[in-house]
Amino acid sequence: MVDIASLSLVELQELEQQIPREIRRRKAEERQKAIKELENYAKSRGFQLSELVASAPVRTRSYNKAEPKYRDQQNPERTWTGRGRKPRWVESWLTNGGSLSELEI
DSSP states (O other): OOOGGGSOHHHHHHHHHHHHHHHHHHHHHHHHHHHHHHHHHHHHTTOOHHHHHHHSOOOOOOOOOOOOOEEOSSOTTOEEOSOSSOOHHHHHHHHTTOOGGGGBO
C-alpha cells in the first residue's frame, strides 16, 4: 500500500488523474466478467441471455400523487405538498416572520 502522506503534490495530482481511469477500466472489466457468467448460466439452463433479458418483466415504481399540505395566502393557486425543496413563496413567508403552520390547508 502506498503511503500517500509521503507523496509530493505533483505525485498526488498524477494519482488523482489515474484513479478515475482505473476505476472505469475495472468496472468495464467486471461488467464483462458478469455478462460472461450470466451467459454461461443461461446456456447451462438451455437459454440465450438475450432471450431471458428480453422477456424479463419491467418493474416500475408507482408513486401516489401527494396532496398539497400548504397554500399561499396571497395566491391560493400556489400550493406545496411539503415534500422536496421549499418553494420561493414558502421561503419568503418564513423569512418575513410567518410560520409554516399558518400556511397549512
